[in-house]
Amino acid sequence: MRNLALTVAYDGTGFNGFQVQPGQRTVQGVLQEALGKLEGLPEGSFPNVVGSGRTDSGVHALGQVVSFRSSRDLPDGAYLRGLNSLLPEDLVVRDVVEVPPDFNARKSAKAKEYHYWLQIAPPKLPLGFKAYEVYGKVDLDAIQEAIGQFVGTYDFAGFMATGSSIVNTVRTIYDTATMVMGSYAVFAFIADGFLYNMIRIIMGTLLDVGLGKIAPSEIKGIIESRDRLLAGPTLGPEGLYLYKVYYAEGLGLHSFKPGEKPRCNLDIVEYFT
Amino acid sequence: MRNLALTVAYDGTGFNGFQVQPGQRTVQGVLQEALGKLEGLPEGSFPNVVGSGRTDSGVHALGQVVSFRSSRDLPDGAYLRGLNSLLPEDLVVRDVVEVPPDFNARKSAKAKEYHYWLQIAPPKLPLGFKAYEVYGKVDLDAIQEAIGQFVGTYDFAGFMATGSSIVNTVRTIYDTATMVMGSYAVFAFIADGFLYNMIRIIMGTLLDVGLGKIAPSEIKGIIESRDRLLAGPTLGPEGLYLYKVYYAEGLGLHSFKPGEKPRCNLDIVEYFT
Numbered sequence: 359m360r361n362l363a364l365t366v367a368y369d370g371t372g373f374n375g376f377q378v379q380p381g382q383r384t385v386q387g388v389l390q391e392a393l394g395k396l397e398g399l400p401e402g403s404f405p406n407v408v409g410s411g412r413t414d415s416g417v418h419a420l421g422q423v424v425s426f427r428s429s430r431d432l433p434d435g436a437y438l439r440g441l442n443s444l445l446p447e448d449l450v451v452r453d454v455v456e457v458p459p460d461f462n463a464r465k466s467a468k469a470k471e472y473h474y475w476l477q478i479a480p481p482k483l484p485l486g487f488k489a490y491e492v493y494g495k496v497d498l499d500a501i502q503e504a505i506g507q508f509v510g511t512y513d514f515a516g517f518m519a520t521g522s523s524i525v526n527t528v529r530t531i532y533d534t535a536t537m538v539m540g541s542y543a544v545f546a547f548i549a550d551g552f553l554y555n556m557i558r559i560i561m562g563t564l565l566d567v568g569l570g571k572i573a574p575s576e577i578k579g580i581i582e583s584r585d586r587l588l589a590g591p592t593l594g595p596e597g598l599y600l601y602k603v604y605y606a607e608g609l610g611l612h613s614f615k616p617g618e619k620p621r622c623n624l625d626i627v628e629y630f631t
Numbered sequence: 632m633r634n635l636a637l638t639v640a641y642d643g644t645g646f647n648g649f650q651v652q653p654g655q656r657t658v659q660g661v662l663q664e665a666l667g668k669l670e671g672l673p674e675g676s677f678p679n680v681v682g683s684g685r686t687d688s689g690v691h692a693l694g695q696v697v698s699f700r701s702s703r704d705l706p707d708g709a710y711l712r713g714l715n716s717l718l719p720e721d722l723v724v725r726d727v728v729e730v731p732p733d734f735n736a737r738k739s740a741k742a743k744e745y746h747y748w749l750q751i752a753p754p755k756l757p758l759g760f761k762a763y764e765v766y767g768k769v770d771l772d773a774i775q776e777a778i779g780q781f782v783g784t785y786d787f788a789g790f791m792a793t794g795s796s797i798v799n800t801v802r803t804i805y806d807t808a809t810m811v812m813g814s815y816a817v818f819a820f821i822a823d824g825f826l827y828n829m830i831r832i833i834m835g836t837l838l839d840v841g842l843g844k845i846a847p848s849e850i851k852g853i854i855e856s857r858d859r860l861l862a863g864p865t866l867g868p869e870g871l872y873l874y875k876v877y878y879a880e881g882l883g884l885h886s887f888k889p890g891e892k893p894r895c896n897l898d899i900v901e902y903f904t
Binding site for chain 1: 723724755812814
């Protein structure tokens with residue numbers, strides 16, 4: 359059985375998140391069903407698809423990576439074209455590579471990069487990239503001052519949805535970046551991993567900074583408090599994009615050179631590539 | 632009665648074109664219905680909305696301009712916020728200005744700028760701007776050589792959908808522009824007006840150039856032939872955007888200074904502004 363990794367993009371609006379749930383339309387469910395058809399498996403059978411991580415209901419992906427074991431010896435191109443002909447318009451396979459037998463899209467991931475789009479001037483346009491719409495004047499300089507303070511290794515327990523059962527809440531954010539473009543501001547985060555709702559809570563906190571409710575100098579104390587109540591609200595999923603997942607070098611996936619500091623890639627041209 | 636001009640944006644996918652048609656969802660129909668509600672008119676009554684021109688089924692707009700006479704003395708901001716709260720997600724009012732009594736969005740228009748998006752490398756992404764998907768390798772240099780030959784005053788009868796009843800088929804294309812960005816190529820055209828399907832037929836012809844079926848040097852002859860059969864196919868509406876409509880100076884709408892040569896505005900940042 360070959361082990362294959364797919365890079366997939368989806369518009370999260372129409373999905374009830376990544377993970378399979380009975381009776382719900384999910385990314386994993388739709389992918390597994392298409393793979394079962396492509397591989398000619400009996401009705402109701404399909405390969406198990408492992409994602410680099412779950413994305414919540416409504417969250418988008420430009421470079422989610424999933425892996426599965428293929429029982430068919432199809433050429434890689436057939437997976438790209440064949441799957442895309444079976445998949446709906448809001449879920450697309452961008453790339454296929456064969457990976458070593460021990461590769462697992464979740465366990466092998468070294469880092470993940472997410473982007474969050476705010477629309478800072480109304481009205482919300484019906485064309486282009488989806489974004490979280492902000493009402494009120496936003497101080498982008500203050501946000502820029504605050505966002506850099508999230509870089510480092512911290513216990514981010516205060517930036518996790520309550521009720522989450524994760525034990526180790528220490529994560530390392532390697533880099534952040536900001537891009538302001540017309541009516542939009544886009545924020546990038548790259549880390550060894552993220553807690554449940556972590557970026558949406560960081561963004562809610564940064565938006566509170568932008569709206570003058572929190573001073574940039576308070577950020578470090580809020581992180582160190584580990585208190586969910588001191589952080590800002592959880593912003594909506596519509597502005598969040600899983601942008602890239604990074605793996606070891608030489609797999610044909612995104613990677614960093616040994617010793618290279620992981621950096622965000624926030625370039626609008628990459629959104630069109 | 633005040634005369635108002637609205638700048639509107641829409642995703643054309645869910646509309647059966649601009650013009651009202653019984654039983655169909657059209658841009659004009661949805662706008663008129665929302666205006667009737669906003670102005671508190673009796674059920675089934677609404678102001679007549681005049682567009683700068685019709686857009687076909689599936690064609691998008693970032694800067695369509697429409698005018699109508701208002702029987703209510705609402706502040707301009709109320710039209711923006713009030714209409715947007717009544718309109719569906721795929722149709723948005725971007726701006727409102729009061730214009731002189733003799734202004735008519737169609738008759739007063741001086742020039743129109745359209746953009747056409749080609750996706751030149753598969754797969755078609757589920758996020759971002761909609762585009763016409765091209766299969767096969769496209770020679771962008773050849774297209775760039777050919778597109779400039781459409782600039783000038785010509786009888787474009789060969790670049791009009793057959794069956795159109797227009798008598799004067801002479802139009803002046805002032806400028807064209809090309810932007811290549813990742814997997815996309817975007818083409819801009821600004822003219823005093825366009826015939827029915829004119830840009831989609833020009834784009835089909837340019838794509839034939841890009842695919843090696845027509846040489847760039849043949850373009851002038853094809854225009855002069857006035858023969859629809861010598862031009863290329865009509866490309867799909869999904870790549871076409873009505874980008875801006877230009878009027879006289881001083882109206883608070885897009886305009887050119889007297890003597891200024893109309894030029895295309897093809898800057899990706901403007902798509903986010």
